[in-house]
Amino acid sequence: MISNNYFNDNDDLIDHFDSLTPWNAVIDQYEQGFEDFAEFQKSGKEELTFAPGNYEDAIEFYRSTLEAGGDIAGNDISQIAKQMDEEGLKYKDGQVGFPKSMLDVTEKIKSAGLLPYGIHRHYGGLGLPSVVQSMLSECVSRGDGSLAITLGCMNLAETVERFGTEEMIHEFVPKMAAGELCGAMALTEPNYGSDLPNLQTKAVKGEDGVWRITGTKRFITHACGFGDAPSIILTLARTGSTTSGARGLSFFLVHSKDVFVASIEKKMGLHCSPTCEVVFENAPGILIGEEGKGLVKYSMAMMNQARLNIAAQAMGIATAAYFEGKKYAEERVQFGKTISNITAVKKMLERMEREVAAMRCILYEASFAVDQYRWKEERGKMKGLTEKDIKKDETFKKWEKLASLFTPLSKYYITEMANVVAYDALQIHGGSGYTEDYDVARLYRDVRITNIYEGTTQLQTVACIGGIVSGMTETGIYREYLKSEMAGFVSSSELNDLFKQFETVVAEFAEIDSTPLREELAFEVVESAARFHNSMLLERSVGRSKVERRAHRKSLTESYILDSAAVLAANLTKIRGKKKTPVTA
Structure with a gap:
C-alpha cells in the first residue's frame, strides 16, 4: 500500500475541506453558538477543554484531527493491513483473538486521542460533526476496511446517547469513549x-x-x-x-x-x-x-448512521483502489511506455477518478444533511426539550427528511461504484492483480460486502424510491432542495437538460399503477436520481473549488454529466418499454 498521510495526499479531499464544505453552517448547528466553550469558561469541565470558541478554532481542530488520523491511516494502518489480513482471527471456545499488530495500532489511535471520534465531547468524545467523521472514516478505511469497522463499533454510542436514560448514558458512553x-x-x-x-x-x-x-x-x-x-x-x-x-x-x-x-x-x-x-x-x-x-424508531435511527458509516468505508476502499491502480499504471511499462498512457487504461483511470469525485460529493452532502438536524435534537435533549418540541422546527424537519433520502442514496451509490472502481483497479494490474502479491486483491475482496451489509442495494432502493417520487412533486422537498441549490450557481445547459431528463423519468414512473411494475422499475428511478444528484453536486463544486483545481474539476464534471445523460436515457427507454409491455404474473 502507498505510504503517506491519507488526508494530506488527497487533493480532492483537501479541496472539500478547504473550499467545498460550508463550515460555518456545520459549526452553527454543531456548536449552537459555542455553548460548550461558554460553559467551559464558567465551569472548567475537563471534557469541554477542547471546545472551540469561534469558527477558526473549530476548523483548525477538525483539520488537526484529520491530519493526525490521516498520518496513522497512511503510515501505520496501511502498512500492516496485508499482514493482518493474512493472519486473520482465531476462535476458540467462545473467545476471539485478534492480531497483535491490530491491537497495537488501535492502542496508538487511542493514545493519539482519536478513538472516540463519533462520541459527543460531553461524554468524553472528540465532538466531531458528521462531515468530519465521514472524512476521518474515509482516511482510515483507505488504510484498512476491517480496522475502520472496529473503530466504528467502538464509537457505537449514538443510540444510547439519543435514546437511553441519563443513567444509561453515563454508565456506558464514557467507557466507550475511553476504549473500555x-x-x-x-x-x-x-x-x-x-x-x-x-x-x-x-x-x-x-x-x-x-x-x-x-x-x-x-x-x-x-x-x-x-x-x-x-x-x-x-x-x-x-x-x-x-x-x-x-x-x-x-x-x-x-x-x-x-x-x-x-x-x-x-x-x-x-x-x-x-x-x-x-x-x-x-x-x-x-x-x-x-x-x-x-x-420503527431506534433500530432505524441506528441503521441510518451505520449506512452512512458503510458509505464512508466504501469511499475509503475505492480511494485506495484508485490510487493503487494509478500508481501501478504509472510504473508498469508495456510496448515502450507506461500503461497509464495506453488509451484503454487511461480511459479507465479517468472514469475511476470522476466516479470517486462524485462519490465523495454525495457522501459529504449526506453527512452535511445529518449535521443540519441531528445536533439540534441532541442538544435539545440535553436542555430538557421533548422530541415533539424539537420536531416543530421547520428547518429541522426539512433536513431530517433530506438526510433520510440522502443516506440510502449515498449508501447505494458509493458501495456499488466502489465495487466498480476496485474491479477496474484489479484489471489495470492484470494477472498480477489476481494474485495476493498486490494489495488490490484484498481491496477487491473487502469492498464486496459493502453493498450487502447494513442493507443491500435492493433495500436502499426501497428506502429511496418514496422520497424521490414524493420529493419531486411540484411542492416536494427534494425538488425544492435541487432548485434552491441550482439557483446558487450558473448551471450549464447540459445540467439543465439532465434535470429535464430526470423529471421525465420520475413523471413516467409516477404514472404506473401496477405495483409489480413499480417494484421492477424502482431501481431505474433511484439510479437516475443518484446520477443527477451527483452531477448537480459536481457542477456546484466547480465555482467553489480552489482556483488551481477548477479547470480539472470542470473537465471531470462535464464527463460525468455526459455519462449520466446516457444512463438516464437508457433508464427512460426501459421505463417506457416496460409500460408498453406490462408485467405478467
Whole structure:
C-alpha cells in the first residue's frame, strides 16, 4: 500500500475541506453558538477543554484531527493491513483473538486521542460533526476496511446517547469513549436477514423487573468485543406476540459477558472483522427507550448512521483502489511506455477518478444533511426539550427528511461504484492483480460486502424510491432542495437538460399503477436520481473549488454529466418499454 498521510495526499479531499464544505453552517448547528466553550469558561469541565470558541478554532481542530488520523491511516494502518489480513482471527471456545499488530495500532489511535471520534465531547468524545467523521472514516478505511469497522463499533454510542436514560448514558458512553467498551448491533437472525419485522428472539420481563432475552443472532460484528474490551450489544428482540410484527419489537442493551459467541464466519474479505453468531439464553437486557418501538424508531435511527458509516468505508476502499491502480499504471511499462498512457487504461483511470469525485460529493452532502438536524435534537435533549418540541422546527424537519433520502442514496451509490472502481483497479494490474502479491486483491475482496451489509442495494432502493417520487412533486422537498441549490450557481445547459431528463423519468414512473411494475422499475428511478444528484453536486463544486483545481474539476464534471445523460436515457427507454409491455404474473 502507498505510504503517506491519507488526508494530506488527497487533493480532492483537501479541496472539500478547504473550499467545498460550508463550515460555518456545520459549526452553527454543531456548536449552537459555542455553548460548550461558554460553559467551559464558567465551569472548567475537563471534557469541554477542547471546545472551540469561534469558527477558526473549530476548523483548525477538525483539520488537526484529520491530519493526525490521516498520518496513522497512511503510515501505520496501511502498512500492516496485508499482514493482518493474512493472519486473520482465531476462535476458540467462545473467545476471539485478534492480531497483535491490530491491537497495537488501535492502542496508538487511542493514545493519539482519536478513538472516540463519533462520541459527543460531553461524554468524553472528540465532538466531531458528521462531515468530519465521514472524512476521518474515509482516511482510515483507505488504510484498512476491517480496522475502520472496529473503530466504528467502538464509537457505537449514538443510540444510547439519543435514546437511553441519563443513567444509561453515563454508565456506558464514557467507557466507550475511553476504549473500555466496544459496541455491536444485533438485529439479524439465521432465518431472518432483512426481514426484521418477523424476528423471533424473545424478551420476557421477570417478576424482578429484569428483561431476559433468548434466541440466536447471526452476522453480528464485534459481538465478541475487541481485545480486552467487552461489547455492549444493542439487541432487537420481540416483546409482543409472534404475530405482532414490527410493533412487537423492542430494543435492549446486553453485555457480551452474558451471551455465548458460538462461531465466527469464514469470510471472503475483511478477515480481521469478527462476524459472530451469538446465542442468548435468558441473557439480562436493559430496555432502551419505549417498549414496542425497537424497530420503527431506534433500530432505524441506528441503521441510518451505520449506512452512512458503510458509505464512508466504501469511499475509503475505492480511494485506495484508485490510487493503487494509478500508481501501478504509472510504473508498469508495456510496448515502450507506461500503461497509464495506453488509451484503454487511461480511459479507465479517468472514469475511476470522476466516479470517486462524485462519490465523495454525495457522501459529504449526506453527512452535511445529518449535521443540519441531528445536533439540534441532541442538544435539545440535553436542555430538557421533548422530541415533539424539537420536531416543530421547520428547518429541522426539512433536513431530517433530506438526510433520510440522502443516506440510502449515498449508501447505494458509493458501495456499488466502489465495487466498480476496485474491479477496474484489479484489471489495470492484470494477472498480477489476481494474485495476493498486490494489495488490490484484498481491496477487491473487502469492498464486496459493502453493498450487502447494513442493507443491500435492493433495500436502499426501497428506502429511496418514496422520497424521490414524493420529493419531486411540484411542492416536494427534494425538488425544492435541487432548485434552491441550482439557483446558487450558473448551471450549464447540459445540467439543465439532465434535470429535464430526470423529471421525465420520475413523471413516467409516477404514472404506473401496477405495483409489480413499480417494484421492477424502482431501481431505474433511484439510479437516475443518484446520477443527477451527483452531477448537480459536481457542477456546484466547480465555482467553489480552489482556483488551481477548477479547470480539472470542470473537465471531470462535464464527463460525468455526459455519462449520466446516457444512463438516464437508457433508464427512460426501459421505463417506457416496460409500460408498453406490462408485467405478467
